[in-house]
Amino acid sequence: MSERIFRIAIDGPSGAGKSTIAKAVAKRLGIDYIDTGAMYRAIGLKMLAKGLPMEESPALAEMLARTEIDFDRGNVFLDGEIVNDRIRTQEVSKAASDCSALGMVRTKLVELQRKMGQAKSVIMDGRDIGTNVLTDAEYKYFLTATAEERARRRHRELLDKGHESSFKEVLEQIVQRDYNDSNRALNPLRRADDAEEIDSTDMTVDQVVDYICGKVELK
Ligand code: DC
Numbered sequence: 001m002s003e004r005i006f007r008i009a010i011d012g013p014s015g016a017g018k019s020t021i022a023k024a025v026a027k028r029l030g031i032d033y034i035d036t037g038a039m040y041r042a043i044g045l046k047m048l049a050k051g052l053p054m055e056e057s058p059a060l061a062e063m064l065a066r067t068e069i070d071f072d073r074g075n076v077f078l079d080g081e082i083v084n085d086r087i088r089t090q091e092v093s094k095a096a097s098d099c100s101a102l103g104m105v106r107t108k109l110v111e112l113q114r115k116m117g118q119a120k121s122v123i124m125d126g127r128d129i130g131t132n133v134l135t136d137a138e139y140k141y142f143l144t145a146t147a148e149e150r151a152r153r154r155h156r157e158l159l160d161k162g163h164e165s166s167f168k169e170v171l172e173q174i175v176q177r178d179y180n181d182s183n184r185a186l187n188p189l190r191r192a193d194d195a196e197e198i199d200s201t202d203m204t205v206d207q208v209v210d211y212i213c214g215k216v217e218l219k
């Protein structure tokens with residue numbers, strides 16, 4: 001690749017495959033991957049650990065001012081500690097969705113994300129990357145799949161990890177999270193006007209990765 005700096009923004013609903021695809025694209029193009037959902041999860045985890053209610057408060061402002069989140073070689077660091085697994089529980093998924101509706105939390109994380117997207121090529125995934133965080137990203141995609149297909153993928157993932165769950169429950173959670181993420185007041189999930197939509201319902205991961213890398217390598 002040449003030395004030119006470019007940013008790729010990938011938004012879309014839960015379970016559309018954003019992080020799997022972003023990770024693979026980052027590897028193939030030799031650029032950094034920034035998982036912004038992991039950052040909301042880290043804040044959700046810390047709020048739960050500290051027993052902070054899911055609302056704005058002076059205590060939350062103080063906590064945010066003393067919080068450091070970083071990524072290094074595939075690890076997520078919260079205040080210097082690796083939290084890769086602890087941020088993936090159902091409880092933290094809910095806390096992440098709840099705290100992502102708070103202005104204080106978004107202001108802090110968006111500022112951090114913009115800094116991370118400066119000075120080097122990155123692929124960043126989330127809900128508001130194309131519409132808010134990196135509005136001038138060179139490449140923008142909105143990755144979707146039907147709710148049923150996303151629930152099937154998530155259900156399979158849970159079973160593979162040995163977590164028993166019913167398909168119906170997983171589907172209900174996906175639909176609920178879609179609703180929360182799309183209907184909150186602050187930077188809701190939405191396709192940026194200049195983002196290209198990719199429906200991955202009938203596509204393999206490799207097909208989507210090839211498609212995105214092809215666009216970047218063409219330039
Ligand atoms: O992508 P994920 O499921 O790990 O994200 C966790 C939560 O964080 C999700 O419910 C929505 C929120 N989120 C957000 O509001 N904005 C982002 N850029 C990324 C995630």
